[in-house]
Amino acid sequence: MAEHSKKLKVLVASSEVAPLAKTGGLADVSGTLPKALVQQGVDARIIMPRYKNIEKWERTLMDFPVCVEEYPDTAIIRETQIWGSVKAYLVDCYRYFERSSLYGQPDDAKRFAFFARAVIEFLKRYEWKPDIIHCNDWQTGIIPAYLRVVEKEKEDLAKIRTVFTIHNLQYQGNFPREAIKYTGLPESVFRMEEMEFYGQLSFMKGGIVYADAVTTVSPNYAREIQTQEYGYGMEGLLRYISPKLSGILNGIDTEFFNPETDRYLYQNYGIENAVAGKRKNKLELQKELGLKPEPEIPLLTYIGRLSEQKGIDLIADILPKLLDMDVQVVILGTGDKYYEELVSTFREVSEKIACVLKFDEELAHKLYGGADIILIPSKFEPCGLIQMIAMRYGTIPIARYTGGLADTVFDVDTNKEMGNGFLFTNYLGDAFMKAILRALEHFNRKELWYSLVKKDMKLDFSWTRAAQEYIKLYSRMV
Secondary structure (H helix, E strand, C coil): CCHHHHHCEEEEECCCCCCCCCCCHHHHHHHHHHHHHHHCCCEEEEEEECCCCCCCCCEEEEEEEECCCCCCEEEEEEEEEECCCEEEEEEECHHHHCCCCCCCCCCHHHHHHHHHHHHHHHHHHCCCCCCEEEEECHHHCHHHHHHHHCCCCCHHHHCCEEEEEECCCCCCCEECHHHHHHHCCCHHHCCCCCCEECCEEEHHHHHHHHCCEEEECCHHHHHHCCCHHHHCCCHHHHHHCHHHEEECCCCECCCCCCCCCCCCCCCCCCCCCHHHHHHHHHHHHHHHHCCCCCCCCCEEEEECCECHHHCHHHHHHHHHHHHCCCCEEEEECCECHHHHHHHHHHHHHCCCEEEECCCCHHHHHHHHHHCCEEEECCCCCCCCCHHHHHHHCCCEEEEECCHHHHHHCCECCCCCCCCCEEEECCCCHHHHHHHHHHHHHHHCCHHHHHHHHHHHHCCCCEHHHHHHHHHHHHHHHC
């Protein structure tokens, strides 16, 4: 363990943290990175809102007023633990966080201004002070702004360094100009060089401008967001701040996603018995889903949101051709109602497809264990965890060359040494179909396929690697 890591104190600020509250990959990162940091000797802690679904905590630390509207509301700081080793502070306020959904509320500007300001007020009053506040996505973007603009004269706060991680640049937290009054920031920040973005106040831009370091969740996505195609209007700003911008690839929780111990699988397996193990899981999965129980038929799966970002339109495009072939397809997920209804119609006309239109963690694990191929045709993908999880279970990815997919999936046919899946570049159904056909050719050459399965299961996508990268970054900053 590096000596410097023992001295580091890091507060991870996030709007969602697994297993406490989750809508997507942000929660997985915000929950698992602190766990990996603690394992490497860092004093890493978490701060997040206390939502309606979080009903238990260990103790209440303090309360204090925070004023984002005309009259102050009380922020209550609760403390709990996750993973048995990571302290989590919960910012409680009935008015703002006792909601059935985490986002998409008409007062989101007030809610997350309240959260950000409560984080600062908590640190003013608490004996523990972090060296680094690691902020995540737009909901925490005004924390770096507040520290640099409002609290710059307070020595104990001014010396805190900030990292701002962009998980998905598409969601920017842009609000009408008058939202500035909720933030406690001066009107002077509403200019192009700071937080003004096409006539709106941008929480995301605040994080990018004021943080000491900006990261994204993969090296390739860090390059992509500096282009017009992926920059969502912020590409010029990101090119300008590029000296402090870097991409650090996310990891996965290799304890939770472990085919040797996964309690959701029909049968556990490791690298040595992967062929037999996956065969058994496939047969049981076919029976459960009403598919023909035939282990020699290639089983392809899609797991995720049914949205165009994730490429569900490409899947809908190629499904008629695919179902004419000797394959089986399982689609698991929920999302756009149009695509939910569309994929359901295929089930009515073909016995080769199963559609489960909900979020089902147990079935997802069974698919990782039982499927042969996972389809990831994303239009854009900042990092993507699903390809890493699938490979850990020996399920081979067919992915589009974009974002973190390009950093983790290497084409078998063009990169003999690192090849671990199948890639296509153009966002077209024909290009996607060609990659599937190449994969099916490999599937029919059994010894070649089995060696690919075992090769993928040996890859290291653990958070240990990612945490070491973050420790290097933090240490340079302190």
